[in-house]
Amino acid sequence: MVKNAINQVYKAAGAEALVVVQEDLRFYLTGFHSTFGVLVADGVKNVFYTDSRYLEAAEKALKGKEITVCEYPRGTRLVELLKAYKSIAVPLDRITADDYISFTDEGYILYDSASSFKTAMAVKTEDEIRDISLACKAADKAYLDLLPQIKEGMSENDVAALLEYLMRKHGASGVSFETICAFGANASVPHHLTGMAKLKLGDEILLDFGCKVNGYCSDCTRTVLFGDDGKHGEFKQLYEKVLTAHMLVKERFTAGMTGKQGDAIARDYLKQHSLAQYFTHSLGHSLGINIHESPNLTPTDDTVFTDGMVFSDEPGIYIAGKLGIRIEDTVTLSGGKVVSLTDTDKKLTVL
DSSP: OHHHHHHHHHHHHOSSEEEEOOHHHHHHHHSOOOSSOEEEEOSSOEEEEEOTTTHHHHHHHTTTTTOEEEEOOTTOOHHHHTTTOSEEEEOGGGSOHHHHHHHHHTTOEEEEOHHHHHHHHHSOOHHHHHHHHHHHHHHHHHHHHHGGGOOTTOBHHHHHHHHHHHHHHTTOSEESSOOEEEEGGGGGSTTOOOOOOBOOTTOEEEEEEOEEETTEEOOEEEEEESSOOSOOHHHHHHHHHHHHHHHHHHHHOBTTOBHHHHHHHHHHHHHHTTOGGGOOSOSEEEOSSSSSEEEEESTTOOOBOOTTOEEEEOOEEEETTTEEEEOBEEEEEETTEEEESOOSOOSOOBO
């Protein structure tokens, strides 16, 4: 897989050499994580340069993967490593102005590899889907372990920290993104900053969370009630609408449809119930090594989705200062149909 990924991106980029310094893109091509490194691929050889902190680990991890590991020459500028080439491919949207100026001043012809990476990373291999599935399972198990431990008086920070601990306990190496825990009306802010608000009877709890296993992400959102104080009739009705929108996407979205069409499945249903104005974000985003990748399910994305793509299905309703409801699963397309990778119960839970 490592060699195939390098060759795919290299050939699509079209330059004499592919040069990769970005941490996530290096990991995608090599399967080895480091905070510093440079991968240079020219169709004949693949060379990974890193410093002494990672040299031994890189040699062990990349043995047999047709990648030569070399220590990065201390004090050497990147442009000096590339003198054998006239044209190089770099992701232009991910390099610094200083690097761009250095490359152009040295006379290199620059090719943009950004689209090559996006195309390659959009469709996951079986190994990648396996790792994402493991991350989803870790998140699912952690969520189920969390629910009986939530108590009145806990803060949003308390619940988020416990959930993150439980994800690690179930095999995660860390979180996919900063965990969101929102109590009560705080949930009306889709990306609420988890804080010190205390949980009380009758509060809703919105949890947006995910973790990484083998470098790949999961993403899940659940909205529950902490006790039923008899004042949540409207909330329960709206919850059923969001759940229906979520499930309709799973039933109707198929390979060959565009991200725009996927978004419309949920948005049109909510519009029929005069709720579309409260659905303030897009239906979903692709994910893999990064929590946000391409393509996306938005009102403007005309990318055709195919088997092997992994993305979120996350419709929501947000009424400012009052409530927020979001239901999200990480899903993939297999056999032309949506298959859920996160799998805990989505019916309204009352703790």
